[in-house]
Every structure is written in C-alpha cells, then in structure tokens.
Amino acid sequence: MDEVFTFANDEFGKYPFDGYSFIQGGDGGMEYPMATLITGNRTFISLVGVCVHELMHSWFQTVLGSNESLYPWMDEGFASFAASEVMNHLKEKKLIPGEYEKDPHLKSITRYIIFALSGREEPLTTHADHFTTNSAYGTAAYTKGEVLLEQLRYILGDKTFDEAMLRYFNTWKFKHPNANDFFRVMEKQSGLELDWFREYFVNTIYTIDYEIEGISGNNIVLKNNGLVPMPLDITVTAKNGKIYNYYIPQEIMRGEKNEETCFNNFKIMSDWAWTDPTYQLKIDQDEKDIISIEIDSSKRMADINRFNNIWPRMEKTSR
Numbered sequence: 001m002d003e004v005f006t007f008a009n010d011e012f013g014k015y016p017f018d019g020y021s022f023i024q025g026g027d028g029g030m031e032y033p034m035a036t037l038i039t040g041n042r043t044f045i046s047l048v049g050v051c052v053h054e055l056m057h058s059w060f061q062t063v064l065g066s067n068e069s070l071y072p073w074m075d076e077g078f079a080s081f082a083a084s085e086v087m088n089h090l091k092e093k094k095l096i097p098g099e100y101e102k103d104p105h106l107k108s109i110t111r112y113i114i115f116a117l118s119g120r121e122e123p124l125t126t127h128a129d130h131f132t133t134n135s136a137y138g139t140a141a142y143t144k145g146e147v148l149l150e151q152l153r154y155i156l157g158d159k160t161f162d163e164a165m166l167r168y169f170n171t172w173k174f175k176h177p178n179a180n181d182f183f184r185v186m187e188k189q190s191g192l193e194l195d196w197f198r199e200y201f202v203n204t205i206y207t208i209d210y211e212i213e214g215i216s217g218n219n220i221v222l223k224n225n226g227l228v229p230m231p232l233d234i235t236v237t238a239k240n241g242k243i244y245n246y247y248i249p250q251e252i253m254r255g256e257k258n259e260e261t262c263f264n265n266f267k268i269m270s271d272w273a274w275t276d277p278t279y280q281l282k283i284d285q286d287e288k289d290i291i292s293i294e295i296d297s298s299k300r301m302a303d304i305n306r307f308n309n310i311w312p313r314m315e316k317t318s319r
C-alpha cells in the first residue's frame, strides 16, 4: 500500500489524512472518508483491484467532494481512471500479477464503444438516480467517465493533462467542484477552449468517427463521419521505416496541444473547422513512398469505427 500512496500522491495530489482503514464487511466495496468496507472471499487480484478503486475515491469523493448524484462521472469515472493507473503501476513494479500495459484505459474505451453502439447509452448529465437502466448508469459513470479523462489526455497532451489533474485537485480540494470548475481548470492549464468537448461528450451521446478516405500523391483526404469533432493525430509510416507525425488541431480549441510522450515530434497543420465534413492533409511524403497512414495510432481517441482509421484499408474481420 505504501507504493500505492506514493504513486497516487504524485499523480493525483497529496492524500491529506494520516490513516486509512480497509474493513471487511458490507457487500462488494463501498467507500467512506478514510475507510472502505470490502468483502473477502476473493482472489488476490480482485481484492487488490477493489481496494485500489475504493481507496482512489479518497481523492475524488472524500477530498474533492463533487456531487456524486449530479456528476457520478466525476467521482466513479475519475476513481476508475485513477485505479487503472495505480493497478498498471503495481503491475509494472511486479507487485501484483498481470501484464503492464502502455495504456491501461484502452479496455474501457472498447467497453464504452460497444455500449454506445448498442443504442442504450444515456448522457453523462443524467442524474445518477434517473438512468433508465443500471447498465446505462454503470457505463456512463464508471466507463465513460474514465474514457472522458482519456479523451482529455489525448486533446491536451499527456504532460499537460497530468499537470491539469494535479491542479484540479489542489485548486478544488474540500471545495465541492462542479463540472464547470473541472473543465475550467483543464482550460486554464492547457490554454485551450474545451466547452465544445463538454457539450458533445458530457451533454450528448454523440460519438466520434473519423476516416481516411484515400490518398493521391501527397494529399490525404480525411472525413468526419461522426458528430463529435476532435483534433487528429496522424501517423505516416514510410517505406524507409521512418515515422512522420502530423497534428490537426480543431479550430474551436483555439490552440494546440504541447509535445507529449506517446505522440511526439509532430508537425502542426492548419486547423480543421468542425463544420467541414472533409479535410485535405498535404504531407511531406508521397503515396509511393508510404506503407501506411493511421489516425490516432495511440488508440486513445474513442473512435467507434477504427477500421476506417487506417490506410490502406484492411479486410474487415471483426468489428
């Protein structure tokens, strides 16, 4: 647990109390300030998993104290995001079994997409008590809440995002932030406008779907089939083995992300106006020198159809 607190204090802000208790009892796991009730009779990894999730509520439920009924995604979603980070760190340190992943949130993105495509999704703005199904509540609060932070990491860049999360905790601890307060900190730290992202991703169930329509010469035609605009990371792999990154900001962001670790040395291209269905991307390479082109090679963007993110288009074997 020492390792958990060290890592979480570093990533999400300092836990301000002297103690924390894990108490056997209740059903499943239920978080309280400075303590959690947890049921036994679990595998070791399940016990660690539930302990870490409930503990991470100390940051988002106990200390920040956002309204869990009005904004369940700011509590369950952020705790889920933090727990995925902590569990991945413990795997990297070989303290628990399981494989370290470059990005521990990709599974949540897949779960969110499957549910979004099922047609049963409800927007994050729904009051926790008023979802029509438990699965719509669970997916919105836990899964899409985690995916929302992953989308912000993609939009802001990973370094700026980490700084923004710390700033959110330090600015709003013990002050009960609402959704406005959270997004305002994200905007201040990044210098980007993010109201559009909130309008789409929090207030609606619109989805993201970008496509590479084709390339001729050095001109790539990109298409937006979805209703949520996003900035695009484009990776071009050349036949000589070199990789070229291009970054297309959304005009409504009024800025660009900074360099980050998982998408680096990118060339900033002109803005994509969200009202335009297509975009012509002029790259420095020629079609004949290219092996492949991919939208968001980090796979962080919650694009509901990844099949059309890649050129040349592969045979569709599974969804």
Ligand SMILES: [Zn+2]
Binding pocket: 031, 053, 054, 057, 076, 079
């Ligand atoms: Zn929880």
